[in-house]
Amino acid sequence: xxxxxxxxxxxxxxxxxxxxxxxxxxxxxxxxxxxxxxxxxxxxxxxxxxxxxxxxxxxxxxxxxxxxxxxxxxxxxxxxxxxxxxxxxxxxxxxxxxxxxxxxxxxxxxxxxx
Numbered sequence: 604x605x606x607x608x609x610x611x612x613x614x615x616x617x618x619x620x621x622x623x624x625x626x627x628x629x630x631x632x633x634x635x636x637x638x639x640x641x642x643x644x645x646x647x648x649x650x651x652x653x654x655x656x657x658x659x660x661x662x663x664x665x666x667x668x669x670x671x672x673x674x675x676x677x678x679x680x681x682x683x684x685x686x687x688x689x690x691x692x693x694x695x696x697x698x699x700x701x702x703x704x705x706x707x708x709x710x711x712x713x714x715x716x717x
Contacts, residue, residue, distance in 0.1 A: 607680040611672035624659020633676030
């Protein structure tokens, strides 16, 4: 397969804001918290089937949030080249990714408006 697999325990940081983004993650099992790096406030929660970490791959920028395991998490890890390959080869996956990013943007706007 073209992906790795990683296991995380509750409270474990999967990545922190400001770090380089060299891979994306697909949650196979469990839940993660998306946290604001300045105050540790939870912006969003993500679960099985959701993708995170892709924004840094698409923009070549550093990570913008902290991602922390809320439960035991099993995640597939996609290196940038594999991630881009999947998007190019399967437009339906690219569309789902855009929809997911749109939902997260809406959550972020709601968070900022609080």
